[in-house]
Amino acid sequence: MFFRFYNFLLILFLPFILIFFFIRFFLSKETAKSIREKFFFLKKSRPKGKLIWINGVSIGEAKSGITIAKEFLINKPNYNILFSTSTISAYQEIAKQKEKIILVYLPIDFEFLIKRFIKHWKPDLTIFMESEIWPNIIKGLSDKKLRFTIINGRMSDKSFFLWKTFNYFTKSIFNKVDYCMTQDEKSRNRFKKLGVKNTKNGTNVKFLSNKLIFEKKKFLSLKKKLNKRIIITFFSTHKNEEIILIKCFKLLKKKFQNLLFVIIPRHLKNSDGIRKNLKKNNLYFGTRSFKQDLTKEHKFYIADTFGELGLFFSLSKISIVGGSFANKGGHNPIETSHFKCVVIFGPNMQNFEEIKEKILQTKSGFKVNNSKHLAETISILLTNNTLFNRTVGNFCKLRMDEAKKVKKMIKQECGKI
Numbered sequence: 001m002f003f004r005f006y007n008f009l010l011i012l013f014l015p016f017i018l019i020f021f022f023i024r025f026f027l028s029k030e031t032a033k034s035i036r037e038k039f040f041f042l043k044k045s046r047p048k049g050k051l052i053w054i055n056g057v058s059i060g061e062a063k064s065g066i067t068i069a070k071e072f073l074i075n076k077p078n079y080n081i082l083f084s085t086s087t088i089s090a091y092q093e094i095a096k097q098k099e100k101i102i103l104v105y106l107p108i109d110f111e112f113l114i115k116r117f118i119k120h121w122k123p124d125l126t127i128f129m130e131s132e133i134w135p136n137i138i139k140g141l142s143d144k145k146l147r148f149t150i151i152n153g154r155m156s157d158k159s160f161f162l163w164k165t166f167n168y169f170t171k172s173i174f175n176k177v178d179y180c181m182t183q184d185e186k187s188r189n190r191f192k193k194l195g196v197k198n199t200k201n202g203t204n205v206k207f208l209s210n211k212l213i214f215e216k217k218k219f220l221s222l223k224k225k226l227n228k229r230i231i232i233t234f235f236s237t238h239k240n241e242e243i244i245l246i247k248c249f250k251l252l253k254k255k256f257q258n259l260l261f262v263i264i265p266r267h268l269k270n271s272d273g274i275r276k277n278l279k280k281n282n283l284y285f286g287t288r289s290f291k292q293d294l295t296k297e298h299k300f301y302i303a304d305t306f307g308e309l310g311l312f313f314s315l316s317k318i319s320i321v322g323g324s325f326a327n328k329g330g331h332n333p334i335e336t337s338h339f340k341c342v343v344i345f346g347p348n349m350q351n352f353e354e355i356k357e358k359i360l361q362t363k364s365g366f367k368v369n370n371s372k373h374l375a376e377t378i379s380i381l382l383t384n385n386t387l388f389n390r391t392v393g394n395f396c397k398l399r400m401d402e403a404k405k406v407k408k409m410i411k412q413e414c415g416k417i
Contacts, residue, residue, distance in 0.1 A: 170195075183204040214314060313338070337396055
């Protein structure tokens with residue numbers, strides 16, 4: 001009953017869906033290629049042998065999916081990997097990878113498109129990352145008795161409320177999921193309540209992620225310009241979140257005169273707002289996109305460029321998680337564990353609750369509540385080398401221990417094909 005109603009609605013809204021894609025194309029959020037593939041007009045052929053279909057929608061999910069793909073290829077080098085995504089940015093990111101994968105855009109969840117897609121690719125195992133639930137894809141695979149797995153599963157409050165509200169109808173979707181490995185216990189319980197029979201609280205796949213790369217030439221050039229200054233990076237910041245760093249700087253500037261605070265905005269459009277707040281407080285700053293040379297007078301540096309997180313983590317003594325002081329739920333802190341810097345986050349880490357708890361339990365990082373607490377923690381870390389080195393070492397060990405769990409899980413999935 002649910003599937004009939006769902007497909008009826010999709011057909012009913014088809015004209016609006018087409019208009020939606022036309023607008024996205026006009027705004028350069030879609031290309032002719034992406035639209036063709038989303039309506040399954042593609043010429044790529046299925047290779048012979050076993051095929052694993054992995055789907056990751058956003059850049060973050062796509063990176064996690066690539067991590068899974070690499071691990072599968074280590075265990076089963078003769079397998080083929082079909083990788084699907086939905087956004088141009090994620091597609092371009094995956095295309096940079098040197099792994100042997102077939103890259104496509106995920107088709108729209110129309111029943112006739114999905115049937116054609118599954119018939120063409122015949123995946124021996126399908127893995128969707130985190131929270132993507134598409135009814136016709138799940139049903140189509142189930143009808144063909146093909147295994148569907150969710151890895152790194154996460155169920156937000158909003159999503160759970162919506163699915164739970166209509167669970168009398170939607171339970172028929174979730175009970176077709178063969179296996180769901182979640183990144184936290186809360187999500188495991190939610191998937192189970194929605195109807196997934198085989199659930200397990202594993203660990204976050206991001207613990208298996210590779211070290212962020214950066215250009216050595218840029219690193220040496222910037223390090224020379226910084227001339228032994230202490231770098232503190234506030235990464236993936238949201239609107240006005242830099243204000244807490246400005247207050248923190250004012251508390252620390254007398255004790256530490258060689259500090260440089262680097263701000264990396266989550267969205268580049270927020271750079272103007274950061275500049276306004278710094279000017280308002282009469283603080284001297286540079287902007288990376290303006291190619292300004294750093295001087296001793298610079299107290300802040302806005303790194304408003306793409307793909308340079310690894311560069312600034314490698315230069316930093318301390319890295320602060322953006323989105324954890326605004327009500328955004330924080331961002332991934334694991335990437336900092338590859339570098340010799342201590343991670344600090346604010347009170348709002350709802351999106352990474354389980355990771356946050358593991359970091360705090362193993363003394364691999366610090367949680368602070370406000371600018372004063374942040375300044376005090378930075379001061380302690382900069383004057384206590386033993387604590388600093390122990391914290392960095394703890395986070396590195398935590399990452400390696402959790403990565404082993406992810407590898408074990410992937411090996412188990414390989415054995416089920």
